[in-house]
Amino acid sequence: MYAVYSILIVAFFVLVSPYLLYQALRYRKYIVSLPQRLGYLPVSFNLDADESIWIHAVSVGEVLTARALLGELRQRYPRLRIFLSTTTMTGRQIARNNLQYVDEVFYFPFDLGFIVQRTLALVRPRLFIMMETEIWPNLLRACRRAGVRTAVVNGRISGRSYPRYRLARPFFRRVLRDVDRFCMQSEESARRIIDIGAERERVTVTGSLKFDSLEIPGAPSADRGQNRVLRFFRLTPDRSVLIAASTLKGEEEPILDAFQRIRTTVTNALLIIAPRKPERFDDVERLARRAGWNVARRSELRVDAEPRNDVIILDTIGELAQLYQVATAVFVGGSLVDAGGHNILEPAVFGKPIVFGPHMENFAEIAWTFIDNGAALQVRSARELETALLDLLGDPVRRASLGAAARALVEANRGARGKSLAVLAQLLPPDAPGSVVRPFRRGR
Numbered sequence: 001m002y003a004v005y006s007i008l009i010v011a012f013f014v015l016v017s018p019y020l021l022y023q024a025l026r027y028r029k030y031i032v033s034l035p036q037r038l039g040y041l042p043v044s045f046n047l048d049a050d051e052s053i054w055i056h057a058v059s060v061g062e063v064l065t066a067r068a069l070l071g072e073l074r075q076r077y078p079r080l081r082i083f084l085s086t087t088t089m090t091g092r093q094i095a096r097n098n099l100q101y102v103d104e105v106f107y108f109p110f111d112l113g114f115i116v117q118r119t120l121a122l123v124r125p126r127l128f129i130m131m132e133t134e135i136w137p138n139l140l141r142a143c144r145r146a147g148v149r150t151a152v153v154n155g156r157i158s159g160r161s162y163p164r165y166r167l168a169r170p171f172f173r174r175v176l177r178d179v180d181r182f183c184m185q186s187e188e189s190a191r192r193i194i195d196i197g198a199e200r201e202r203v204t205v206t207g208s209l210k211f212d213s214l215e216i217p218g219a220p221s222a223d224r225g226q227n228r229v230l231r232f233f234r235l236t237p238d239r240s241v242l243i244a245a246s247t248l249k250g251e252e253e254p255i256l257d258a259f260q261r262i263r264t265t266v267t268n269a270l271l272i273i274a275p276r277k278p279e280r281f282d283d284v285e286r287l288a289r290r291a292g293w294n295v296a297r298r299s300e301l302r303v304d305a306e307p308r309n310d311v312i313i314l315d316t317i318g319e320l321a322q323l324y325q326v327a328t329a330v331f332v333g334g335s336l337v338d339a340g341g342h343n344i345l346e347p348a349v350f351g352k353p354i355v356f357g358p359h360m361e362n363f364a365e366i367a368w369t370f371i372d373n374g375a376a377l378q379v380r381s382a383r384e385l386e387t388a389l390l391d392l393l394g395d396p397v398r399r400a401s402l403g404a405a406a407r408a409l410v411e412a413n414r415g416a417r418g419k420s421l422a423v424l425a426q427l428l429p430p431d432a433p434g435s436v437v438r439p440f441r442r443g444r
Contacts, residue, residue, distance in 0.1 A: 001171050005137055006112055013110075026279075033089070036107040039118030045104055046122055052081040053428075054125035056108055059091040061210075061343055062131040063099065064321075065154055068213035068417045069129075070101040076421070076430035083123055085109075090278065093317050111136040120146055127428045129153050130179075133161075133193075137171075140178035149427040153420050154209040155184040157192035160340060160361045165196045173197030180427055183420045185209075186365045204423055207416035208366065214349045214410060217325075229319040232301040233326050239306075240269040240328040240393050245320060246276040246342040247333035252284050254336060254382035256291045258389050259311070266393050270307065272323065274314035276333060276342070281315045288313070321346045329392045329399065332356045336385065341367065344376060348406035353399045355379060355388050369413075375405035 023030060030037075046052070053073060057063040063086060073082060082101055085108040086092045095105045109119045116139040128143050128150045130136075143150050157165065165172055176198045183206040184190040190205050235241065242262065244255045252273060259271045271293075275284045281297070288295045293310040298319070301307055314320060324330060324347040334342040336357035344354050344366065354376040360367035370376035377392075379385045392399055 001174065002113075002137060002141065005171070009110070009112060033092075033107040037110050037115075039109045039115040039122075041106055041119070041122045045106065046081065046083075046124065049124060050081045051079075052083050052103075052123055052125050053077060053127045053129065054123050055082070055084045055129045055131065056134055057084060057086055057091060057095070057131040058108075058134060059086065059088040060094050062086075063091045063095045065209050065213045066131050067099055068209050069153070069421065070099060072417070072421050073424075074101040076425070077428070079431055080126065083125070090317055098318055109139075111138045113138050113142065116142045120148070127151070127424065129424070130155075132156055135172070135175060135179075137175045137178075140175060144178045150179050151181045151183065151424060151427060152179055152193075153183045153424075154206075154416070155182050155193065156186070156189045156365075157196070158340065158361050159364060162192050162196075165192075169196055181423050183416075183423050185416075188365070204419070206419035206423065207413065209416045209420060210343065210345050210366070211410055211413040212415070212417040214345055216411070217350060227322055227325075229298075229316075229322050230325065231303050232298065232305075232307070233323070234304055234306050235270070235326055236306065238268070240266050241326050242269060242271050242329055242331070242389060242393070243320075243324065243327040243347075244271065244273045244331045245324075245333055245347070247273060247284070248276055248337050248339050249280065249283075250337045251333050252287050254385055255331065256288060256293075256311075257382070258386035259293075260291070261386060262390055262393055263310075265390070269393065270309075271311045272314055272327075273311065274320045274323075278315070278317070281313055285313050324350045324352055327352050329353050329355065329389060331385065331389065334362075335359050336379075336382065344370065345410060348375070349410050351403035351407040353377070353392050353402035354406060355385065355392070357385065370406065370409060373405055373409055375402060375409050377402070 055066050057066045066084065081103045083104050084095050084102045085106050086095055087108050092105055095102065109115045120142055125148050128148050130152045131154055133152060133155050140150060182193055182198055182203045184193060184203060185208045187205055190203050194200050194203055242259065262269050273284055275281055285295055288311045295311045295313065296307060296309040297313045297315045299315050327347065330347040330352050332342050332344050332354060334340060338359050340362035341356060341360035343363065344356060347354050356376065356378055358380050371378055377388050379388050
């Protein structure tokens, strides 16, 4: 079965190679990362052949969730290096610029036997942690053979992916035996992973680590210079700000239509659009200009000044989370189109009123909790989105109620970090107090 799986991977890359070549030529994707994806890491990566903890976080969301574990892992395992791999360019950029306690960041290797063996020999992990649900059969089998303990942390099986996993249940039942422990976000995800083939005694419900990964405003560690983006948005107190976050193709047009109506009553309103994919910055800017708005990019703004534009395109990486502080209302994208939704917790921690569309399959448990507790609004169409945003911008009492409920939910649901670390300690006992601390080296 593993041979068939490997053949399918090779066949897939052959089929998509024209698209990958196009992306490489137009957006410079994949070219720089290819050696690392083939298992060739820089000589300086682990020059002393130190043992490590290897964390894999696919993209931005998983990278930001992983930061909830990093401080404790560094404290508990001072003699081990901490390496983090990502799949996407934006995930890697966020990891390199925003995470403490990580020694090196690299691109995740292709899941072919000889490639993962090469990577394991360089990374030398004693523990491999997969954020959320990243099941890579060849790598997991190689870890088991090498004596590397493995864990899924903050695991989830969405309603969308569950049927696909079940179709290949005989194969995944074998693959999941190579995972030592599963820390799942919810009872439903735990039930699904067991149904797919995980052994029940290896599964623990720990809650969502996304709540613990958020830095509560006012905490001593909550700034560290990250608030510098606010210097480009010195807004007057009476100016309303609508943030359209992590938008995908097909969502900006409804947002711009809604903003047209909003400006008829809230004449000084500002719209900030943060496209999910950097390669869409140009397209979104053109859409806004064609709609007749005065548009600027965040990278063009003057420091310590108020933007005089109507629409700002957030064309920077890693600033959105802090920018929520200036929002009057937030629409979280990936939800009006059928893409499964995006994380609503980052605006929630600042007590902001949140609106999202009908497609929140990737965050179903969190979305349901927010709706049930009056902490967010869900709309079913572009027309409902327009109405909801217009009503929110005109109703400060409703905004305050939604925002307070959202902030309260974040604070009430923290605690997954301790439960997850307890499971990891069973796999890899922490170093004894007084262990020699290895000098910290931040990858660049």
